[in-house]
Amino acid sequence: MKMNQQPLNISFLVLLAASFFMTSCDTADRTHVTDTRVTRSSDSPVRFTELRHPEKVDSVLALMTMEEKVGQLNLLSSGFAETGPVLSEEYRDMIFESKLGGVFNAHTVEHTLDLQRIAVEETRLGIPLLFAFDVIHGHRTIFPVPLAESATWDPELIRKASRIAAKEASAAGLHWTFTPMIDISPDPRWGRIVESQGEDPLLNARFGVARIEGFQGDDLYDVTTILATAKHFAAYGVPEAGRDYNTVDISERTLREFHLPPFKAAVEADVRTFMTAFNEYDGVPATGSDFLFNRILRDEWGFDGFVVTDYTAIMEMMPHGYARDEAHAAELSINANVDMDMMSQIFLNELPGLVDQGIVHEEQVDMAVARILDMKFELGLFDDPYRYSDYDREAETIMREDFLEFALEVAQKSIVLLKNEEQALPLSKDAGHIAVIGPLGDNQYDLLGSWSAAGEWSDNVTLLQGIRNAVPENVRVSHADGAPLDLHDDSRAGFEEALRLARQADVVIMALGEGRHMSGEAASRTTLNLPGAQQDLLEAVHATGTPVVLVLMAGRPLDIRWADEHIPAIVNAWYLGTRSGDAIASVLFGDHNPGGKLTISWPYNVGQIPNYYYAKKTGRPMDPDQRYTSKFIDAPNAPLYPFGYGLSYTTYEYDNLQLSETGISNEGRLSVSVDVTNTGDVTGDEIIQLYTRKMVASVTRPVRQLRDFTRITLEPGETRTVVFELDAAQLYYLDQQLEPVLESGTVMVYVGPNVAETLEASFEVR
Numbered sequence: 127m128k129m130n131q132q133p134l135n136i137s138f139l140v141l142l143a144a145s146f147f148m149t150s151c152d153t154a155d156r157t158h159v160t161d162t163r164v165t166r167s168s169d170s171p172v173r174f175t176e177l178r179h180p181e182k183v184d185s186v187l188a189l190m191t192m193e194e195k196v197g198q199l200n201l202l203s204s205g206f207a208e209t210g211p212v213l214s215e216e217y218r219d220m221i222f223e224s225k226l227g228g229v230f231n232a233h234t235v236e237h238t239l240d241l242q243r244i245a246v247e248e249t250r251l252g253i254p255l256l257f258a259f260d261v262i263h264g265h266r267t268i269f270p271v272p273l274a275e276s277a278t279w280d281p282e283l284i285r286k287a288s289r290i291a292a293k294e295a296s297a298a299g300l301h302w303t304f305t306p307m308i309d310i311s312p313d314p315r316w317g318r319i320v321e322s323q324g325e326d327p328l329l330n331a332r333f334g335v336a337r338i339e340g341f342q343g344d345d346l347y348d349v350t351t352i353l354a355t356a357k358h359f360a361a362y363g364v365p366e367a368g369r370d371y372n373t374v375d376i377s378e379r380t381l382r383e384f385h386l387p388p389f390k391a392a393v394e395a396d397v398r399t400f401m402t403a404f405n406e407y408d409g410v411p412a413t414g415s416d417f418l419f420n421r422i423l424r425d426e427w428g429f430d431g432f433v434v435t436d437y438t439a440i441m442e443m444m445p446h447g448y449a450r451d452e453a454h455a456a457e458l459s460i461n462a463n464v465d466m467d468m469m470s471q472i473f474l475n476e477l478p479g480l481v482d483q484g485i486v487h488e489e490q491v492d493m494a495v496a497r498i499l500d501m502k503f504e505l506g507l508f509d510d511p512y513r514y515s516d517y518d519r520e521a522e523t524i525m526r527e528d529f530l531e532f533a534l535e536v537a538q539k540s541i542v543l544l545k546n547e548e549q550a551l552p553l554s555k556d557a558g559h560i561a562v563i564g565p566l567g568d569n570q571y572d573l574l575g576s577w578s579a580a581g582e583w584s585d586n587v588t589l590l591q592g593i594r595n596a597v598p599e600n601v602r603v604s605h606a607d608g609a610p611l612d613l614h615d616d617s618r619a620g621f622e623e624a625l626r627l628a629r630q631a632d633v634v635i636m637a638l639g640e641g642r643h644m645s646g647e648a649a650s651r652t653t654l655n656l657p658g659a660q661q662d663l664l665e666a667v668h669a670t671g672t673p674v675v676l677v678l679m680a681g682r683p684l685d686i687r688w689a690d691e692h693i694p695a696i697v698n699a700w701y702l703g704t705r706s707g708d709a710i711a712s713v714l715f716g717d718h719n720p721g722g723k724l725t726i727s728w729p730y731n732v733g734q735i736p737n738y739y740y741a742k743k744t745g746r747p748m749d750p751d752q753r754y755t756s757k758f759i760d761a762p763n764a765p766l767y768p769f770g771y772g773l774s775y776t777t778y779e780y781d782n783l784q785l786s787e788t789g790i791s792n793e794g795r796l797s798v799s800v801d802v803t804n805t806g807d808v809t810g811d812e813i814i815q816l817y818t819r820k821m822v823a824s825v826t827r828p829v830r831q832l833r834d835f836t837r838i839t840l841e842p843g844e845t846r847t848v849v850f851e852l853d854a855a856q857l858y859y860l861d862q863q864l865e866p867v868l869e870s871g872t873v874m875v876y877v878g879p880n881v882a883e884t885l886e887a888s889f890e891v892r
Contacts, residue, residue, distance in 0.1 A: 172489045173420055173463055175430045175496070179503040183496045189251055192478045192488070195495045198227035198253065199473045201434060201466050204237070211237045224249045225474055227466065227498055228256035228302070233265075233580055238299030239515040246511045254502055254511035258302035261341075261352075261579045262321060263287075265294035267529040267704055268574055268581035271681055272307065272333075274540040274700030276323040277722035277772070279813040280837050281336035287536050288340025290529050291579075293350045297523035298580065299514050301505050302353040303341055304401060308334040308388035309358055312738035314726065315368025317649030320576055320681030320701075322363060324725030325738045325769065327384050328832045331391035338395045346398070346504045349513055353501060356392035357401035358436060360418055361385045365405060368735070369650045374405040379825070379860055381407065384740075390427055398431040398501055402439050402464060411446045413439040414458035424463055432465040432497035441470035452476055457486055465494035525585070530705060537702035537709030539811070543720040543773040544678075544728075550695035551675065552716025552775060553633060559602040561631035562590045563624045563667060564638045564660070565611035566679045572611065575681060575701030576646030585704050589637050589677065592707025596715050604631070608667075609659040611641045616659040621666060628670045635714065636664055636676045636693075642701060645681025654685040654732055661688065668692055677710060683728040690766060698724075716775060721811030721837070723772035723880065727765040734761065739769035739881045740828035770815050770832075770880035776806030776842070780814075780885055783877055789890035792868040795853040796889060800877045802848055804840035813837045816850045817876040817884065823869055824861055830881050833857075850877075854891070 177183055187195075202220070204211045211232050220226050221244045232238055238257045245255045263269045269287045278284065295303060307318070312325040323333040334356065343351035361381055365372035376385070389400075400423065403412040412418055413435050423429045440459045441452065449455035456476035459467070467473040480486040506513055543551070553560075566572060568590040571583040587595070590605050597603065608624030610617055628634050638660045643649060655661060665688070668674050675695040678684060679702075689696055697720070699710050712718040727737050748763050749755040757763050779802070786797035802814060814837075817830040834850045857873060858866045870891050878884030 172487055172493055173424045174493060175424070177430070177496060177500045179500055182503050182508070183499045186251075186253070186499055187492055187496060190495070192481060192491070194224045194251060194253075195491055196474050196477045197223075197225040198495045198498050199466050199477070199491075200226050200471060201228045201230060201258070201468045202226060202471070203230050203469060204232035206231070210234055213241060218244065221245050221255070222248055224251065224253070226255065228258055230258035230304075230468070232257050233259050233295070233298045233300055235299045235515050235517050235520045239512065242511055242515065253499070254507040256302055256498070256502065257300050257514075258304065259295060259300050259579060260305070260577050261291050261295045261300065261303040262305045262307075262577035263575070264291050264533070264579060264581060264703060265298065266524045266580045266582070267291075267294060267533050268578055268586075269533050269536050270540040270700055270702045271320050271575040273320050273322060273324060273681065273725070274702060275536060276329055276333055276725040277542050277700070278536065278539040278837070279329075279723055279725075279835055280539065281332045283536060283539065284333055285336040285340040286532065288337045289343070290532060292341045292343070292352050294524055294529070295579075296350050296352050296514055297516070297520045299520075300352055301507070301514060302355070302399070304355045304357060305341070306334040306337040306354065306392070307357050308392065309361070309363030310385050310388070311363030312726070312736040313364065313368040314654060314682040314729065315651055315732065315735060316363065316365060317370060317645045317651070317681070318363070318647055319726065320645040325727065326725060326740070326832050327387045329725050330388040334388050334392050335395040338392060338397045342396070342398065347506045349506070353398045353505070355399040355401050355434070356389055356397045358403035359389060359400050359412060359423065360403055361407055362403035362405050370648050371404045374407060378408070378864060382864065383860060386422070393423070393427045393429050398504070400429065400431065400433045402433065402435045404436055404439055404442065406446060406448075411439075411443045411448050413464055414443050414448060414455070414462050416462050419462045419464060432494070432501060433463065434466040435459070435464055435468045435470075437468050438470045440464075440467055440472045453480060456480060460486055460490055460494060463493075465497050533703060534705040534708055537705050538712055538718045540700060540702060540722050541709065541713050541720050542698040542722040542724055543696075543713070544698050544767060545690060545694065545696040546773055546775075547694040550673065551697070551714060553675070553714050555597045555601065555715050557597075557601060557632045559604065559631045560593060560597070561627040561634045561672075562593060562603065562605045562637060563608050563628060563634055564636050564663070565607045565609055566639055567607070567635070567637035568605050569611070572642040572679070573701055573706040574703065575642050576649075578642075581704065587705055587707035589635070589707045589710050592709070592711035593635070593714070595708060596711040596717070609663045611657065613644060613657045616662075618659055618662065621663060624663060625666060625670060628667045628672050631672055634667055634672050634674045636667060636674055637679065638664060638676065639679035639684065640681060642681070652732070654683065654729070656684060656686075664689065664693075675714065677714075683726060685729075685731055687730060687766065719775045719808055719810045721772065721774060721813065723770050723813050724767055725769070727769045728767035728771070730761050730764070730766045733758070734765065737765050740831055742826050742828055764882070768880050768882040770813070771882070772813070772880070774806075774810045774812070776804055776808045776810040778810075778812050778840070778879060779803045779805045780878055783875075783885040783887050785875060785887050785889050787889060789892050790854055791892055792854050795851060798850040798852050798875055798877065800848055800885065801845055802838070802840065803845040804842055807842050809839065809841050811837055811839050812879065814848050815878060815880065816852070817881060818852070818857060819874045819876070820857065820859070821872045821874060823859065823871065824867075825859065827859060830876065857891075
């Protein structure tokens with residue numbers, strides 16, 4: 127380990143001795159130690175947590191002043207300069223004064239080691255800092271954005287990608303990441319849909335668990351693991367009008383049946399931290415919600431980790447009109463069992479006075495501190511606060527060749543082929559002249575997508591470079607931007623050059639879409655049109671008569687009705703990260719057969735939104751021959767592309783759907799089997815999807831709900847029987863008293879390649 131070894135201060139040695147006095151420090155004791163904290167009086171309002179290291183935590187708490195305690199609850203951000211992360215002198219002074227429990231946006235061994243030395247060697251107790259970062263879809267090796275990764279329908283693939291991200295992040299001195307985001311969203315106007323796994327609860331749960339397992343591994347004492355965060359609790363993904371941070375107003379039924387299941391799965395997967403949401407639920411801002419964080423998260427689910435706010439969320443309860451002032455905001459949040467304050471410093475400034483006045487119990491503050499210290503013990507930071515600070519490991523781990531190769535695989539499997547008329551794709555590598563036209567054709571910067579952590583745009587392989595890598599040297603590959611990548615710039619100054627190349631070319635690949643900052647946080651849109659003059663550019667190039675392939679890069683579905691009607695081949699490539707160009711080229715030229723499928727219904731236009739697949743039928747279901755039924759008069763009800771949709775260079779046939787039972791009890795189970803055959807000429811991946819519907823119930827049920835899925839590889843002519851096990855417990859829903867039930871009656875079963883094309887069968891619940 128390359129670092130300047132300096133003697134620890136006497137206070138830190140005393141702290142270590144005290145913290146280990148009651149419990150031995152052998153390897154077996156470091157992890158998986160669960161015990162209940164000291165029992166308090168039965169009338170205490172404080173909700174206590176089972177800690178992994180209770181005696182150690184209590185012994186540290188006994189040494190701390192109130193000021194040192196509230197310092198542990200304070201989380202502030204490192205800044206950035208051209209040379210890398212930097213911390214302001216004010217914040218450095220706060221570390222000296224024991225007023226910081228953690229720093230986020232601090233990474234690299236050099237930077238984190240510098241700050242950790244201050245905390246450990248130059249403060250009274252020497253309590254180590256937590257270092258956090260938004261490692262959302264890769265640290266330095268950047269994988270596809272989460273919405274793209276979910277299109278793989280392969281949680282194991284994403285678990286491995288998260289494991290790689292954890293290895294890189296931990297090698298850069300980090301202990302903690304703010305992912306997975308498992309907010310359900312049916313609204314592509316909302317910019318943060320790019321960070322989600324789409325509109326379905328089951329997919330969000332399975333991908334969320336995969337990310338947690340990838341980051342946290344089997345043992346948090348392993349120096350290659352970091353803490354994961356389930357966010358944002360709760361219902362952040364359904365703001366009114368799709369406008370970020372806006373009001374959320376949904377029923378408790380909708381909350382519990384659709385928005386909470388991924389978070390409950392995260393707790394069951396032992397996620398160690400939760401993050402509060404910016405929005406309110408039922409009139410109460412989430413950061414002060416006793417209902418969310420006490421009744422549900424702590425009491426119902428037994429979550430034993432710690433809760434961090436989102437950026438300044440405690441302070442924001444005042445403009446919400448819920449907190450009178452900062453002191454009131456601190457009281458509301460700490461009593462909701464929110465433990466760590468990101469950026470507002472309200473806990474730091476207000477909690478000591480609130481405890482002195484008897485407004486907040488000191489035990490409540492102790493419990494919040496205990497949860498945070500517990501995680502520092504879990505990570506081994508009290509054993510060795512510098513264990514993540516290894517220059518050699520950092521140099522050997524960041525952007526390893528095998529990581530880059532795996533990033534290519536994930537990118538390839540994330541691509542969704544939306545249209546391919548008359549087998550326009552794959553292209554021949556012997557084309558004389560390929561023109562790549564569009565502002566995303568030779569663009570490294572935007573391929574990272576939002577929340578790209580320590581990724582550097584200069585590492586990215588552009589589409590233009592990927593195509594040049596894929597074709598022989600004698601093939602001419604030319605490029606023109608044609609139009610700017612700007613929502614508000616409709617300049618046509620580049621059209622002439624783009625059209626000249628299009629007329630000369632044998633085929634045009636149009637690289638269109640959004641810039642990376644057009645989706646993500648605070649990037650909501652009221653239209654989903656191609657930004658600026660890109661639509662006009664597409665139409666002008668199409669008018670030249672040269673064959674056109676459209677490659678879309680964006681963080682959300684876009685309005686491509688015109689393209690769907692006029693362009694024979696459309697490839698949805700999202701933002702694919704470091705190996706973007708190579709991945710897209712491999713699909714365009716048939717080196718990889720696309721198998722990705724949509725995890726969000728792709729709207730026909732904005733006016734349909736929300737148009738999620740698990741909607742309920744009305745009393746007047748759509749009938750095109752009847753006027754007074756539920757339909758639009760200027761657009762279809764159905765989305766442009768349904769949930770689960772995606773094409774391949776081969777074809778598949780589904781046959782012989784069988785159920786093992788004609789009826790089950792409400793505690794029974796049955797098998798669902800279907801034969802799937804590759805009826806084409808090339809090997810391909812198919813994603814088989816299982817849906818159900820309870821036809822009649824005491825509360826109305828959705829027309830479809832995803833119950834299971836699997837991704838398989840089939841050789842040409844190969845048939846495989848796919849078997850799903852369907853447990854009655856999967857079919858339970860909430861009755862009128864919000865109690866889980868499965869009532870007698872018919873359940874329809876649907877199996878197919880997407881939600882709109884399925885075989886069907888039925889069974890009875892007795």
